[in-house]
Amino acid sequence: MQFELKKTDAQSKARAGIITTDHGTIETPIFMPVGTVGTVKGIHQTELKDEINPDVILGNTYHLYLRPKTKILEQAGGLHKFMNWDRNILTDSGGYQVYSLSGRRKIKEEGVKFKSHIDGSYHTFTPENVMEIQRIIGADIIMAFDECTPYPCDYSYAKRSMHMTHRWLKRCITHLEKTPLKYDYNQAFFPIVQGSTYKDLRKKSAEFIASVGAEGNAIGGLSVGEPAEEMYEMTEIVTAILPEDKPRYLMGVGTPINILENIALGIDMFDCVMPTRNARNGMLFTAHGTINIKNKKWENDFSAIDEMGITFVDTMYSKAYLRHLFASKELLGKQIASIHNLGFYLWLVREARKHILAGDFTEWKNGMVKQLDKRL
Structure with a gap:
């Protein structure tokens, strides 16, 4: 994956750029329609491509793993072929679903054991098998496995969670290095900044994530109930640290106003269920x-x-x-x-x-x- 920064606004940190992958170009800033289970809810692929015309859509590892399951996706040749979509796909690793399944999961250093919302069966996500699953799904951009902390979240929990997310990231990278591609195109890897709404944790996490040298970087754990002002404050802290020559993805955001204000803070990529859910x-x-x-x-x-x-x-x-x-x-x-x-x-x-x-x-x-x- 390549990223070319075309211009930065003189009065803000807003950026215009171009991401290039094996499935084409993504002009940034960009909003990614959410196609959780291999479909943008209620939208035919022809309408999605011809009318809405996104350069990239999002799929979700947790949901696709449970249904239709990785075996079906691998037999189909990956999600692109399964859903007949020849443009870019990004997959969320499932960290947000771990957060939202608070009554159905147990988090340990090894990974997360959770209960399926579909049939009650038990499953475990680890950094290693989440990388395997995303190899099989075959998205152009794949995400590190992380823990998305709730809001509000006490400082000690946020700190422990952040450090575990960093340890999980190292395991993701190690596993990816020894895991071959499934299909005839490349996959880019984005780690995720965490740290809740604590300035020092966000700074530490952003510095650690930047040091990894990944092809792009994401910011997670926001848009989970915190006031918009706190979201913007955390985003500003993180974007000041993340490298300028890599795309920045703010996960799960947001309202149209949220998107514009975060573009002004230097964010390049967004996704949210709000347009279709609302x-x-x-x-x-x-x-x-x-x-x-x-x-x-x-x-x-x-x-x-x-x-x-x-x-x-x-x-x-x-x-x-x-x-x-x-x-x-x-x-x-x-x-x-x-x-x-x-x-x-x-x-x-x-x-x-x-x-x-x-x-x-x-x-x-x-x-x-x-x-x-x-x-x-």
């Missing part, structure tokens, strides 16, 4: 603010869903029709809203990139944040 509940993100399409005010509004939208659904359907679909509990409503929201997120990061390259990102970002904060 879409299924009738919340639409637009450049003018947020719409709750279930509200009665849209009942006889026959204007387009979003005249500025980049996808076909935005001008094909009216707000009144989309509200009717939600009121009738029709699946099409959730699909339309999901396509719209993902299209908006990709528009937002690409518009940010244009303004970074044009040299007026900060002014544009500040104005956009005010608009995004409105409820229509």
Whole structure:
């Protein structure tokens, strides 16, 4: 994997770059639609490619390991072939799922023993077998196995967890070095900065992660309930330490405003379930603010869903029709809203990139944040 930094904003740390892998280029900053189990929920691959048009999507090791299982994925030739996706894929190692399964797992130095949310069966993730699983899934970018700490988290636990994440990282690297590729393309490896919301731990973790010299670096353990101001503070501390010539990925973030503010702090890559999850509940993100399409005010509004939208659904359907679909509990409503929201997120990061390259990102970002904060 290669990363070329094209331009850095003069008034902030915002960056425009290009990541190149064997499955093509990724123009940064980028938002990665979440395809947890080999599908971006409710979206056909043709719609994903032709309308939303992401350079990269995300899959999840924990979920793909449980279903369809690695045996099926290996027989298919990897996730790209299994889901018929010829662009980039990044896989999250399962650390966040370990965090979210707090009542179903036990963490030890060896790894994590957890109970499947599907059938109650017991499984163990270690740094070594998580690397094996990601080899079989065959993502272009794979993540180190880590522990994502909760919020709030006491200092002593956060410190112990961070050091264990670092030890696990060494084991991941050692195993990858002796594990051959499964398919005819390369895989890049990203370690993950942890440390909860403690400045000294984040600094130590960022320094350790930077010293590894990986092809890219990620920041985990944020967007787990902490105030946005603390997220931004931790991001600023970490990006000041991580190398400038490697892409920086902020995991699980976030709202459109979160994304813009973190771009300004030097983040290149994002993912979040919010655009599709909120879409299924009738919340639409637009450049003018947020719409709750279930509200009665849209009942006889026959204007387009979003005249500025980049996808076909935005001008094909009216707000009144989309509200009717939600009121009738029709699946099409959730699909339309999901396509719209993902299209908006990709528009937002690409518009940010244009303004970074044009040299007026900060002014544009500040104005956009005010608009995004409105409820229509």
